[in-house]
Amino acid sequence: MADLQKLTIGKAINLGLRRAMEEDPKVLIMGEDVGKLGGVFRITDGLQKDFGEQRVLDTPLAESGIIGTAVGLAVRGFRPVCEIQFEGFIFPGFDQISSQVAKLHYRTQGKIKMPIVIRVPFGGGIGAVEHHSESPESLFAHIPGLKVVSVSNAVDAYWGIQQAIKSDDPILFFEPKKLYHSGAMKSEVDTEATPDELFKSRVVREGTTATVVAYGPSVKVALDAAAAAEDEGKSLEVIDLRTLSPLDLEPVFESVRKTGRLIALSEAPSESSLTSEIAARVQQECFYSLEAPVLRVTGFDTPYPPAKLEEHYLPDLDRVLHTVDRSLAW
């Protein structure tokens, strides 16, 4: 029996966390302000009230401490879900993530499992001060032993967080903070459905002129661009990557074989990034199908600028359409 609820991404994650906690008493939520306040974005709202302070931990303010103690709790058999307030604050925890979370399973030949989820609100467009708008996901996708996903809609948010928590592998869960409470991004979530596999990308709009691949907050930009392109008589296929490590590029290859053109879209700087990896793999797999080089629309190779400039920095609909035109002109 379908149980449909119209949810924002933020509310979907909240409900997903709640359900995971109900199903497994070993699931813990830990982070700064996640308890009484419900997190700075209120994503964990109400959970401490219902599950208690021992399952929703308002921790001291230190990211290495949050991740490092989560490692010990995982060794003990818990399934910690850590919240990092903003992506720009994850770096004090980078050591624990790369040295312990990512490697303990390998180092012990599987004797120790690291069922840890690290939730990271990421991306720009909220007019914030520095360290509050970045896209560092490529850094984590580069580390063997970690899995990285990014959701773009409420359905994936609801199911994805539960699947991530159930996974015995450590997962960085990148959440598009700009879209947390977006009414435009509300969607109906069937809380009784059988969800898609977590580590699969998906064609979210079919088209024939060119392919745009995106993830997280950029999926909305890609879809907006596709809608605008339609008015110009161009048909864009949009793929939501969803999983950043492992990358599931088969649907992208298939799409490129059909359209002959690929635009990789991301807010992150372009150099040595996920879009670089996509470009490399697509030219390797689809060399004879390409009508133009893989082009990228990304943030610039600069630190994130002051927010008064972010409209220039962040890829928008016009930059995507411009890049589609460049591809078509090849």
Add this chain to the structure above:
Amino acid sequence: MPSEHWTHPEPGDGPAAVAAQPSPEQVIAGLRATSEGGAELTQLLTPEGERISSPRFDRYVDDIDAEALKGLYRDMVLVRRADREANAMQRQGQLGIWVPLLGQEAAQIGSGRALRKGDMAFPSYREHGVAYTRGVDLKEVLGIFRCTDHSGWDYKAHGFHPYTIVIGNQVLNAAGYAMGQKFEGKVGDDDSEATICYFGDGATSQGDVHEGFVWAAVYDAPLVFFCQNNQWAISEPTERQSRLPLYQRARGYGFPGIRVDGNDVLACLAVSRWALEECRHGNGPVLIEAFTYRMDAHTTTDDPTRYRLSDELEEWKLKDPIERVRAYLARGGGADQAFFDQVQADSDAFAAELRDYCFNMPEPPPDRIFSNVYAESTPMLDAQREEYLSYLDGFVGAGEH
């Protein structure tokens, strides 16, 4: 120590400020290796092998009769012999590197023997003696340094976490584990458990150690922080880590700190038992600073003659952790020459067994590179594995080996 590193009170700070500031010399005297560890040093067996009484800690070693002490002596001799053998094997090119424990046997055996089966120990990378007390086969430890493995033992069965090479990481991991023990209600009754975490004086400068102190304190985690202050973090002396004796730092976090003679196995056992009991009763963490000395190099890649004087080593040799137990046992008649000879023979056999194993240690097959990266592997990794193994297969029959 250059004087510009020390902040002197300004005249305007007033007499109280002047009085509160120890001179650089006083601070160094409290920290340096050649000091006696200060008036606060807990000791039960002097370097000369005399048993001294401690009203506070005697009761924690009431059960250690001559037989039990002989056991501790044997433990120390065996791990030292194994350590020396491994050091020699590294020199012969049989190990990639070795991390000597020479001089720290009492700290490791004393604290390790204080643990119960249900406890968990989080080592750094020098805790071969603790590994031994937890029943870990030192052959498996050797695999790390012969570079055939990262950690061979079953951490759960032995209550001994994998070695941690990144300085201080394990302190937070231990804090989390101990929080888990607390959350599971494993404190305050007969079923209680505790965690012990090992780190060095150098690690106390790491943020993770500070954060571990904070976490363990605010969650009342049953965690004993066991700092082996062996005076040197590679070439950096203790006064490069702290202006305060390390055990005194605990006060700032709100839990007890104690300095024990790290070369006194009886004192290390007693103080560790006390600290673990505090944890089991739910009183939260304890910091133990085992005041000891690394008598060999940091690792076999190191050359301590570049940064420390031989006088210092000579002075510490007089405080040898094994010799004082031997003197006590011999003087009190608890052990005769036959016992000492037997222990020596046992340790030689132990070392020979290690050597034999090391020389014949099987090398892991290439597909091991790809195994257990994830609990659930990924298509990309599977493809990489398949491609590489098939590439290797191409050499078979082509005269290549």
